[in-house]
Amino acid sequence: xxxxxxxxxxxxxxxxxxxxxxxxxxxxxxxxxxxxxxxxxxxxxxxxxxxxxxxxxxxxxxxxxxxxxxxxxxxxxxxxxxxxxxxxxxxxxxxxxxxxxxxxxxxxxxxxxxxxxxxxxxxxxxxxxxxxxxxxxxxxxxxxxxxxxxxxxxx
Numbered sequence: 001x002x003x004x005x006x007x008x009x010x011x012x013x014x015x016x017x018x019x020x021x022x023x024x025x026x027x028x029x030x031x032x033x034x035x036x037x038x039x040x041x042x043x044x045x046x047x048x049x050x051x052x053x054x055x056x057x058x059x060x061x062x063x064x065x066x067x068x069x070x071x072x073x074x075x076x077x078x079x080x081x082x083x084x085x086x087x088x089x090x091x092x093x094x095x096x097x098x099x100x101x102x103x104x105x106x107x108x109x110x111x112x113x114x115x116x117x118x119x120x121x122x123x124x125x126x127x128x129x130x131x132x133x134x135x136x137x138x139x140x141x142x143x144x145x146x147x148x149x150x151x152x153x154x155x
Contacts, residue, residue: 001140005037008153010139016132031138033153042067060133071128076121
């Protein structure tokens with residue numbers, strides 16, 4: 001069976017950056033399992049595996065616009081250190097949660113720390129990066145009605 005919309009796909013992957021540094025991998029974990037065509041993985045990777053079958057292996061290069069988008073400098077904000085709760089040290093690269101006016105939570109990355117000011121970045125940590133995937137398709141099957149209704153594979 002080929003990967004197509006509304007199929008459940010299980011794949012193993014290794015994700016690398018431009019320098020060949022491994023950013024993420026399913027090695028020593030369960031394969032990534034998702035319903036194809038539902039936007040559960042980045043578009044560039046999903047497009048690349050469409051039509052592939054169980055057992056196929058491929059290398060995929062995904063440009064920023066088909067992954068986490070281009071880096072957007074306007075998505076940074078400077079805040080006073082006193083807006084942070086607790087006594088924990090604020091360091092560059094750490095991630096913090098902010099509560100939006102609508103009640104949702106957003107993860108921000110600390111981009112810079114000065115004496116009284118912290119620059120926060122709302123871009124995805126991989127925004128602006130070309131991503132390199134090595135993928136092996138472990139399984140492909142039709143999604144059940146229940147999986148499609150819940151928008152979640154059962155296993």
